[in-house]
Amino acid sequence: MATKDGRNTRPLRSNYEIGSSFWAVRRAQWRAMGLTDEDMEKPKIAVINTSSELAICFNHLDHVAAVVKQAIRDAGGLPFEVRTAAPSDFIHSAGNAGKYILPSRDLITNDIEVQVEGAQLDGMVCLASCDKTAPGQLMAAARLNIPTIFAICGYQGSGHMGEEHVDIEEVFLGAGHHAMGAITLDRLKEMSEKAITSSGVCSGMGTANSMHTVCEALGMTLPGHAPVRAAGGGMLDNAAEAGKRIVDMVWEDLRPRQILTEAAFENAVRSVFAVSGSINTIKHLQAVATEADTDIDVYGMYERLMDSSPVLVAVRPNGDSSIEEFDDGGGARAILKNLGALTRTEAMTVAGKTLGETLDGWQPPTDTVKTAEAPLSDKPAxxxxxxxxxxxxxxxxxxxxxxxxxxxxxxxxxxxxxxxxxxxxxxxxxxxxxxxxxxxxxxxxxxxxxxxxxxxxxxxxxxxxxxxxxxxxxxxxxxxxxxxxxxxxxxxxxxxxxxxxxxxxxxxxxxxxxxxxxxxxxxxxxxxxxxxxxPVGHSGQRGWLSIYEGEVEPLSRGAVLIPPRG
Missing domain, CATH: 3.50.30.80 (IlvD/EDD C-terminal domain-like)
Structure with missing residues (x-):
């Protein structure tokens, strides 16, 4: 193999035959965009962005995308920002009784397929933020099976009412209390004004932070990247590191299905139990396994592992630890380290090393995350x-x-x-x-x-x-x-x-x-x-929900929109 900038090179699927119609019409468009012929020979990387002004979860992602794109350029790649649907439970559940929420995950997956597969790009950096973005992006990575890395885009800051902590979970719960007359409207209004102090996902151990933890446990983020403050410089440093790494991953041809093995899914399941994470992770992980064309039964894996999976940290609302304390204590990396012999260290990661190699010699900086030998609880969360x-x-x-x-x-x-x-x-x-x-x-x-x-x-x-x-x-x-x-x-x-x-x-x-x-x-x-x-008839829905109704598979297959194999 020839070398380029010190790297092994290989043919890239994005480099069309010179003189072909695909080459000619793409060159005409890209030259008009200011790209050079040299640019067009580089690895072409999709930066998957769910930026939106509708929700605080997403309104900072354009800045993150810019950092990732510059890192890709500096590493010798050619970035293309790709936008997808950007669902937020707290915003988009208002319409149609919340029925858009889960189907939006699959819309993201298909958005990515259309743009990345249609354009034959070589790799992806996925900006993981709110609840459905990380699973939708993981599903797309598993389906397309091109080099992919996740940049975790951070959790929001929470606030206080006097000495009382308040975050979005308290506001959600407070609305239920107000509906039954248990708290006043003025108190609910004050809670909603104090609960969120920065961009980013919900600050508790909800689906977003659970899925960010899962991304690292699966080996799809670089070590030590989940969770992370959205308002801190660490998130942008991590994003730049992911942008740099994806170019090497393309040259190495390190693909998701080499990473998303049974060992990786077992690590993800163990990590969910260890953080007392969201139950939504089960159907999302099953969907990823299904899209990866594996026979992994994630529901069965949860059943098999639940009685031997201790709880190592209790982030709000599960306990008194804050997400910041979990972050400062090593986050997902500390979970995987402190699970000890329960961790499948042979699993490959996007770092190009096994999980065991990334954990070797590293120790959590605090004792926020307990050990498997002395857990918070030995009963399943x-x-x-x-x-x-x-x-x-x-x-x-x-x-x-x-x-x-x-x-x-x-x-x-x-x-x-x-x-x-x-x-x-x-x-x-x-x-x-x-x-x-x-x-x-x-x-x-x-x-x-x-x-x-x-x-x-x-x-x-x-x-x-x-x-x-x-x-x-x-x-x-x-x-x-x-x-x-x-x-x-x-x-x-x-x-x-x-x-x-x-x-x-x-x-x-x-x-x-x-x-x-x-x-x-x-x-x-x-x-x-x-x-x-x-007799069961059609619901009468139109548009996207009608398509979803007709095509969705059962939860046992992750509620994906693809037909069964066989």
Whole structure:
């Protein structure tokens, strides 16, 4: 192989045959943009940017993109900024009852495919920020399988009301309390004015920071990059380092499917348990595994590893540690180091080294992250349950809360949408000891998987958080950590799933330690009720949600929009 600037070179797919029509028309456009023939021979790198003025999660990304692009140029590459959809749960869940949120992940994936694959670019730097951007970008990396690295774009600063800490999670919870008359409008307004002090993603251990941790545990970021303050210089230094590294990755032809192995997914799952992370990571990781064309069963991996995966850090709202303390204590890198023998150190990383090589000789700077030998808890922070109400699976986020009632039995009170559930709460239709069933929010039934969190927070606001359990086929905010809630029940109610057969008064039992969620109904009665259901028809949605409804796969495949293999 010839060398160029000290690197091994190889043919690049972006360099078209000179004199061909593709070469000629692209050259005409790019020369008009000021590029030279020498530029056009360089590795062509997509900088995937979800910049948007709609949300604080994204409004700083143009600056990050500029830093990454300059680093790519300095390293001998040619950057092209590529924009995608930019969904924020707290902004985009207002429309269509929050049903755009999960489908936006797959829209990002397909945005990237169209622009990067269509243009035959050589590599990608993904600017990972809010909840759906990192999983959507990981899915695209797995699907396209071209050299890809993630630049973590940071968490926002949070504030105080006097001596009281307040962040976006408290505002979300506070809205539920206000809906039930538990706090005043003036207090809710003050909370919303003090909660966020900089750009970046939610400051708690929600889906965004969980997925940033996952990116590093998977080996898709450089060591020590997650999490990071959005308002600090460290984020920009990391972004420049990622921009420099991607050029070498292209010459080395280091691709995502060399990194996204079973060992990498196991490290990611262990890290989610260790940080008591978001339950949304399960379906996102399954989607990445599916897009990578692997047979990895992420749901099965969570079940297999949960009882041997300790909790090493408790970032708000799971505990008293701040995200800044986790960051300063080594973040994801400290988790992977302190898991010790539980970490699969043979996994490859974007650094071009194994995880073991990147951890060798490094020690966490503080004791914020505990060790596997002396953890905060040796009980699973997330529990997967099954039973006749959730034959495939249901998910419970427990965090460190094992001092509460872990087995409940109560009569079902059923609602088919969040608005009716909240109105039912206000009207006193839900009382202590009940099990609230919220259904019709699954990926097909939504369509798009509706958000159940506001109902959970309204129950908390009504003073029933410890006395009313919830079973739902909807999704929950990554920040939620209230009450006994079984989320993402599959099969979903739509199409005859058991949750859709439950009637008011049916007795439901949730048994965390037995890993069960059951309704007191025999198989014959279930079939009788199922046969009486009307035929499943189209929801009547138009546009993107209609496409999603027709193409989405079950949660067991990550709710991706590709047909099954085989």
């Amino acid at each position: 997330i529990v997967l349950v099954r039973g006749n109400l959730a034959p495939d699976t249901g998910i419970i986020k427990l965090g460190l809360r094992y001092d509460r009632k872990l087995k409940v039995t109560g009569p079902a009170v059923c609602f088919d949408n969040p608005i009716d559930a909240i109105e039912g709460l206000k009207a006193g239709k839900v009382t202590a000891g009940d099990v609230l069933v919220l259904r019709g929010l699954g990926v097909r039934g939504g369509p798009g998987m509706g958000m159940a969190s506001r109902v959970v927070f309204a129950i908390e606001g009504a003073g029933l958080g410890e006395d009313v359990a919830v079973v739902t086929d909807g999704q929950l905010s990554g920040l939620v950590n209230k009450g006994l809630v079984v989320g993402e029940v599959t099969p979903e109610a739509h199409g005859g799933g058991p949750l859709g057969l439950v009637r008011d008064g049916d007795q439901i039992t949730i048994d965390v330690l037995a890993r069960r969620v059951d309704v007191d109904m025999d198989d014959a009665e279930m079939e009788t009720r199922r046969s009486a259901l009307p």
